[in-house]
Amino acid sequence: MSIHIQPIKAFTDNYIWTLINENNKQAIVIDPGQAAPVIAYLEAEGLELTAIWTTHHHHDHIGGVAELQEYFPMTHVVAHSEHNVEQDQTIKDGSKVSAWGCNAQVWDIPGHTASHVAYILDIDGRKHCFCGDTLFSGGCGRVFTGTIEQLYDSFKRLNGLPLETLLYPAHEYTASNMRFGLSIEPDNTVMAQALQQATEKTEAGIPTLPVTLEHERSVNVFLRTDMLSVISGVKAQLALADDKPLTVFTALRSLKNDF
Numbered sequence: 001m002s003i004h005i006q007p008i009k010a011f012t013d014n015y016i017w018t019l020i021n022e023n024n025k026q027a028i029v030i031d032p033g034q035a036a037p038v039i040a041y042l043e044a045e046g047l048e049l050t051a052i053w054t055t056h057h058h059h060d061h062i063g064g065v066a067e068l069q070e071y072f073p074m075t076h077v078v079a080h081s082e083h084n085v086e087q088d089q090t091i092k093d094g095s096k097v098s099a100w101g102c103n104a105q106v107w108d109i110p111g112h113t114a115s116h117v118a119y120i121l122d123i124d125g126r127k128h129c130f131c132g133d134t135l136f137s138g139g140c141g142r143v144f145t146g147t148i149e150q151l152y153d154s155f156k157r158l159n160g161l162p163l164e165t166l167l168y169p170a171h172e173y174t175a176s177n178m179r180f181g182l183s184i185e186p187d188n189t190v191m192a193q194a195l196q197q198a199t200e201k202t203e204a205g206i207p208t209l210p211v212t213l214e215h216e217r218s219v220n221v222f223l224r225t226d227m228l229s230v231i232s233g234v235k236a237q238l239a240l241a242d243d244k245p246l247t248v249f250t251a252l253r254s255l256k257n258d259f
């Protein structure tokens with residue numbers, strides 16, 4: 001199967017991840033917060049939009065859905081019932097979504113919002129995880145309509161994917177997240193290297209994404225809540241009731257809110 005995956009930039013730092021089937025010139029977009037950049041990209045590439053998948057209801061993820069439905073009447077919209085779009089397929093945890101014969105599994109990964117999902121697409125044995133605003137490279141989403149406990153559990157779930165899984169967050173926040181991570185773990189050399197690379201790429205307009213789960217385990221403090229370096233880095237800034245991973249995770253999220 002020749003699916004390739006391309007980001008379309010929207011707003012200031014959103015990525016609308018696009019699955020492209022070169023054989024039939026069809027495309028699927030994930031979280032189109034704006035229609036115009038999607039239409040411009042697909043027309044330039046001679047592609048037809050056949051599906052839209054949404055991860056959560058925030059405007060910068062669904063804002064372009066209605067216009068794209070009108071512009072491409074064949075478009076099949078896949079969404080959770082709480083995503084505030086007119087969906088053709090209502091999904092929930094465990095649902096399967098198809099992309100030209102490849103299967104994507106739907107996982108509930110709440111926390112940022114209560115009804116946030118991920119799409120985990122299997123292409124030739126490798127998993128590609130579209131994780132919206134739950135996990136960013138080096139960071140995590142803010143807690144809006146979900147809870148910090150849900151976000152922590154969602155991170156645990158994502159952390160159970162195979163190490164070579166490619167993660168596709170919906171925002172370019174890598175450089176600022178690495179700066180935050182280094183404020184907790186100043187001696188993390190992999191993180192320092194990731195910051196340098198992210199700074200260079202961002203200046204050149206090149207996405208830092210996708211990233212592998214293996215890479216995230218080295219650079220994302222929210223996946224490293226059981227590491228002594230992270231626990232002591234948090235304790236240097238905030239008093240902790242205990243060293244439990246959820247306590248450390250919660251403290252990291254609140255430190256990041258003020259970073």
Ligand SMILES: [Zn+2]
Pocket residue numbers: 056058112133
């Ligand atoms: Zn969001």
